[in-house]
Amino acid sequence: MRKFLASAVVAGATCVATPSIADIYHRETIANFRAVSIAYDALVCGIWVANESNEVVLLSTFGKELRRFDAGMRSVRSLTVEDGGILIANGWGEFRRLTREGRPIDTPFRLSDTLYDTEGLHQDADGSFLVVEDDPSRLMRIAPDGTVLMELFGDTFDPRMTEPQGVTRDPYSGNILVVDDNEGRNSLFELAPDGRVLSVSPLSDFGSDAEGVALQPETGTLYVGFDSGQALAIFDWSPTEITIDTPLDRGPDCAYS
Structure with a gap:
């Protein structure tokens, strides 16, 4: 049976509208599986998972393991999907591109001089990257050439987002989804593209x-x-609401649900 969740949010925002209440429905949980960073890949109809080891795992959308390989880094802290494969980061400022079979596309590099403690990573439809870090707590948009296009600090949100760990974006609504860990609220933040808090x-x-x-x-x-x-x-x-006029490109349809 699915479990209903209605979020509790803090009223009285200072510079933004009070967040609405979001509803999500729990389907199931895959136990005994560590997942510190995950990314959906419509091309292979699966979920890429980093577990802060040297390995990357590909799951089906049902949670069945499809592939596992050594990523060539001692620890993979975050990852995202690109056209040619996946981009991984070790959480110490180093990035690397791999094919979907695990073969290295390039040598390790810096995506941006401002990025070190990269906790969450998502490539957006325009090729730029949404990045979250927790020290300090911030949500950034980084251009492919490393230029910082946006920088929002979670301590200024209402309610505060103090330990952002993972990030993705809904291409239909344009909303950004960020998870805050146990040192914060252990909650899902839904944000407008400008950082306005829509729900927690x-x-x-x-x-x-x-x-x-x-x-x-x-x-x-x-x-x-x-x-x-x-x-x-x-x-x-x-x-909770639609925050963009035109839906973003979401890639190819996935054959399974």
């Missing part, structure tokens, strides 16, 4: 220490990875 959904009923988030937009299936909770939870999700 507590996740503690489903796992401990939320660190990864991904969305299958065709089905509204949301995946949240819990680090210390060692679990991958699957939800039905829909946006």
Whole structure:
């Protein structure tokens, strides 16, 4: 049976409208599976998972393991999907591109001089990257050449987002989804492109220490990875509101749901 969750949010925002209440529905949880960063890939109809080891895992949208390989880094802290494969980061400022079979495309490099503690990573439809870091707490947009296009600090949000760990974006609504871990609210933040807080959904009923988030937009299936909770939870999700005039490119249709 699906479990209904209505988020509790703090009223009285200073510079932004009070966040609405978001509803998500829990489908199931894959236990004993650590997922610190996750990314949906429509081309292979799967979910890429980093577990802060040297390995990257590909799961089906149902949670079945399809592929596992050594990423060539001692630790993979975050990852995202690109046209040619996946981009991984070690959380110490170093990035690397791999094919979907795990072959290196390039040598390790710096995506931007401002990035070190990269906790979450998502390539947007225009090729730029959404990045979250937790020290300090910030959400950034980085151009492919490393230029910082946007920098928002979670301590200025209402309610505050103090430990952002994972980030993705819904191409239909344009909303940005960020998970805040146990040192923060252990919650899902739904943000407008300018950082306005739309909703905050507590996740503690489903796992401990939320660190990864991904969305299958065709089905509204949301995946949240819990680090210390060692679990991958699957939800039905829909946006609180539409914040862009034209939907973004979401890539090819996935054959399965």
